[in-house]
Amino acid sequence: xxxxxxxxxxxxxxxxxxxxxxxxxxxxxxxxxxxxxxxxxxxxxxxxxxxxxxxxxxxxxxxxxxxxxxxxxxxxxxxxxxxxxxxxxxxxxxxxxxxxxxxxxxxxxxxxxxxxxxxxxxxxxxxxxxxxxxxxxxxxxxxxxxxxxxxxxxxxxxxxxxxxxxxxxxxxxxxxxxxxxxxxxxxxxxxxxxxxxxxxxxxxxxxxxxxxxxxxxx
Numbered sequence: 001x002x003x004x005x006x007x008x009x010x011x012x013x014x015x016x017x018x019x020x021x022x023x024x025x026x027x028x029x030x031x032x033x034x035x036x037x038x039x040x041x042x043x044x045x046x047x048x049x050x051x052x053x054x055x056x057x058x059x060x061x062x063x064x065x066x067x068x069x070x071x072x073x074x075x076x077x078x079x080x081x082x083x084x085x086x087x088x089x090x091x092x093x094x095x096x097x098x099x100x101x102x103x104x105x106x107x108x109x110x111x112x113x114x115x116x117x118x119x120x121x122x123x124x125x126x127x128x129x130x131x132x133x134x135x136x137x138x139x140x141x142x143x144x145x146x147x148x149x150x151x152x153x154x155x156x157x158x159x160x161x162x163x164x165x166x167x168x169x170x171x172x173x174x175x176x177x178x179x180x181x182x183x184x185x186x187x188x189x190x191x192x193x194x195x196x197x198x199x200x201x202x203x204x205x206x207x208x209x210x211x212x213x214x215x216x217x218x
Contacts, residue, residue, distance in 0.1 A: 055129040058114030066128025085147035088174040088193035091133035092205035151208040170206035
């Protein structure tokens with residue numbers, strides 16, 4: 001092999017090596033960009049999913065989310081046993097606050113209540129806002145004694161928060177505790193609690209009434 005051919009071969013090898021290095025660098029850069037892009041997309045998707053399950057005013061679970069949790073608990077205790085308790089909370093005098101003090105004060109009251117409910121219950125308990133001045137609190141593995149004490153606590157929380165906001169608001173609450181023999185679906189559960197909170201409101205408010213678990217048809 002003469003010198004010219006040897007030089008040409010060496011140049012060719014150098015060119016191939018350079019192209020290989022550049023291709024590898026470009027591939028690694030493309031992969032890094034893909035990883036970064038996927039991370040951004042996942043973060044945006046997770047944020048969107050979280051927003052779709054959160055009440056925009058209070059930050060607690062919205063109606064869709066709390067109803068999903070309730071349906072899960074209804075099925076869980078049928079399958080595995082145990083208890084679940086639930087509270088349907090309706091505020092007394094909230095409309096008057098909006099009418100006389102304005103919606104900003106009403107919104108502040110709801111936000112403070114949402115924060116207070118969340119901080120006063122366990123992580124596994126779920127706080128939700130159905131809309132307006134109606135809240136739901138779902139208490140996993142909580143019997144009648146626990147739910148009674150928690151209902152008293154919620155009445156106290158509402159009075160304290162209302163006082164801090166300079167308004168007169170209390171709560172009417174329907175409470176129910178279920179075991180594996182409940183035989184209920186979600187609409188029936190909501191209806192039972194709603195009737196009891198309405199009875200509490202007719203009784204003057206600032207109180208809770210307990211709904212009795214219906215007998216299973218099974």
